[in-house]
Amino acid sequence: MVACALTKAREFGYDTVACASTGNLANSVAAHSAEGGFRAYIFIPHDLEQGKVLGTLLYGANVLSVNGNYDEVNRLCAEAGDKYGWAFVNINLRPFYGDGSKSFGYEIAEQLGWKAPDHVIVPCAGGSLISKIYKGLNEFDRLGLIDGGVSTKMYAAQAKGCSPITTAIKTNAEVFRPQKPNTIAKSIAIGNPADGYMAMDTVRKSGGWADDVTEEEIIDGIRLLGRTEGIFTETAGGVTVSVAKKLAAQGRFKPDEIVVIAITGNGLKTQEAVVGKLGETFGIQPNLASLEAALNTEKLLAGVGV
Amino acid sequence: MAVNVLVPTPLRKFTNNQDTVLVAPGTIVSLVAELEQQFPGINKSLTDDSGELRRFINVYVNEEDIRFLEGKNTPIKDGDSVSIIPAIAGG
Ligand SMILES: Cc1ncc(COP(=O)(O)O)c(C=O)c1O
Numbered sequence: 152m153v154a155c156a157l158t159k160a161r162e163f164g165y166d167t168v169a170c171a172s173t174g175n176l177a178n179s180v181a182a183h184s185a186e187g188g189f190r191a192y193i194f195i196p197h198d199l200e201q202g203k204v205l206g207t208l209l210y211g212a213n214v215l216s217v218n219g220n221y222d223e224v225n226r227l228c229a230e231a232g233d234k235y236g237w238a239f240v241n242i243n244l245r246p247f248y249g250d251g252s253k254s255f256g257y258e259i260a261e262q263l264g265w266k267a268p269d270h271v272i273v274p275c276a277g278g279s280l281i282s283k284i285y286k287g288l289n290e291f292d293r294l295g296l297i298d299g300g301v302s303t304k305m306y307a308a309q310a311k312g313c314s315p316i317t318t319a320i321k322t323n324a325e326v327f328r329p330q331k332p333n334t335i336a337k338s339i340a341i342g343n344p345a346d347g348y349m350a351m352d353t354v355r356k357s358g359g360w361a362d363d364v365t366e367e368e369i370i371d372g373i374r375l376l377g378r379t380e381g382i383f384t385e386t387a388g389g390v391t392v393s394v395a396k397k398l399a400a401q402g403r404f405k406p407d408e409i410v411v412i413a414i415t416g417n418g419l420k421t422q423e424a425v426v427g428k429l430g431e432t433f434g435i436q437p438n439l440a441s442l443e444a445a446l447n448t449e450k451l452l453a454g455v456g457v
Numbered sequence: 458m459a460v461n462v463l464v465p466t467p468l469r470k471f472t473n474n475q476d477t478v479l480v481a482p483g484t485i486v487s488l489v490a491e492l493e494q495q496f497p498g499i500n501k502s503l504t505d506d507s508g509e510l511r512r513f514i515n516v517y518v519n520e521e522d523i524r525f526l527e528g529k530n531t532p533i534k535d536g537d538s539v540s541i542i543p544a545i546a547g548g
Contacts, residue, residue: 171545222522223520225545226515226517226520226540226542228545229465229542229543229545230463230540230542232466232545233465233466233476241545242545245545326512328524329522329524329525331525343515343522343544345513345544345545346544348512348513
C-alpha cells in the first residue's frame with residue numbers, strides 16, 4: 152500500500168512524504184522513502200515498541216516521537232498537513248494508500264487457488280484494511296477471476312483495551328464511541344478510527360461479526376500461533392488469533408469452511424509485550440552430565456507443550 | 458479575548474482562506490451557529506440535515522475530543538482553542 156502511495160507522491164511531484172503511524176506504516180514509509188529518494192517525516196506516539204522505532208530510524212527517516220496517543224498524533228498531523236506541503240500518506244494520499252491494501256485481498260484469492268474464503272478475520276485499527284480486503288476480493292470477482300463468487304463474511308478483531316469498532320458491531324450501534332486506548336496491541340490502538348464506519352459497514356453487509364479479547368488472550372494468541380503454525384506474530388496477530396478462537400467457539404465456522412486469519416505483523420517488533428511470558432531457557436554447564444540432569448527434570452521430560 | 462477556531466484546509470474556501478477565526482464564548486452549538494453567520498454555507502460541511510455534527514468531523518476543545526467532554530454542548534470560554542479536524546486514517 153505504501154508503494155502505491157509513494158508512486159503517486161512522485162507522480163504529483165512531492166519531494167517530502169510523511170505519515171502518522173502506530174509503527175508499522177512508519178517502517179514501511181521510511182523504507183520506501185529511502186528507496187525512492189524522498190525526505191520523510193514520521194510521527195509516532197512516544198510509547199511505541201523499540202523494534203518499530205529502530206525499524207524506522209534505520210532507513211534515515213526523521214522520526215517525531217509525539218507525547219500523546221495515536222489519536223493525538225493524528226490530530227497534529229492533520230494540522231501539520233494543512234501547513235506544510237508534504238505528501239501525508241494517510242491524509243492527502245489516503246485514497247492510494249487505502250486502495251494499495253486491496254492487494255491483501257488479491258493475494259488471499261490467489262493463494263487459495265482463485266477462490267474466496269468463507270470467512271476472513273482482520274485486526275482493526277483505523278478500520279481501513281478490513282474493507283479493502285473485501286473490496287479486493289470483490290474486484291477480482293468482477294473480473295471473473297474467482298471460482299464460485301464471493302460470499303465471504305468479514306470479521307473485525309480488536310483488543311478490549313481499544314475496541315470502538317467491535318463494540319459498536321456487537322451492540323448493533325449506529326455510531327461508534329471513541330475510546331482512549333490502553334492495550335499492549337499498540338499497532339491497532341486507535342481510539343477514534345477514521346474508517347470505523349466503513350469497517351462496520353463491511354462487517355454488516357458481508358454477514359460477519361466482531362469480537363475483542365483481553366491482554367492475556369492476546370499473549371495466548373501469539374503463543375498458540377507460534378506453537379501450532381510456526382509463525383511469530385506481533386500483538387495485533389495475537390488479537391486476531393484469539394478473536395478467531397472466540398468466534399469458532401460461538402459456532403460461526405463450519406468444519407469444512409475456509410477461514411483466513413489476517414496475521415499482519417511480525418512478532419520481533421513487539422517483543423516487550425511477551426518478554427518473560429513465552430517460557431524460559433534452561434541454563435546448563437557445557438558437559439553431558441549437566442545436560443543429562445536437565446533432561447531428567449520434570450519440565451524437559453514433559454516436552455513442548457501448547 | 459475570544460475563542461480561537463482552527464479551520465481545516467477543506468473549509469477555508471468559506472473563510473476567505475483564513476486558517477483561524479474568532480468566535481464568542483458559548484458552546485459548540487453556538488460556535489457552529491456563529492460560524493454560519495460569519496461564513497454562510499460553512500455549516501453544511503459541519504452538520505447534517507438534523508443539525509448533528511457530521512460523523513467524520515472531529516472537534517477538539519483545547520486538544521480534547523468533545524465526545525469525551527459534553528459533545529456539542531461542551532462549553533467554550535474566552536481563550537479556549539477549538540480545532541475542527543476531518544477524520545484521517547492511519548496504521
Ligand atoms: C499490524 C497491523 N495490523 C492491522 C492494522 C489495521 O489497519 P487499519 O488501520 O486499516 O484498520 C494495522 C494498522 O496499523 C497494523 O499495524
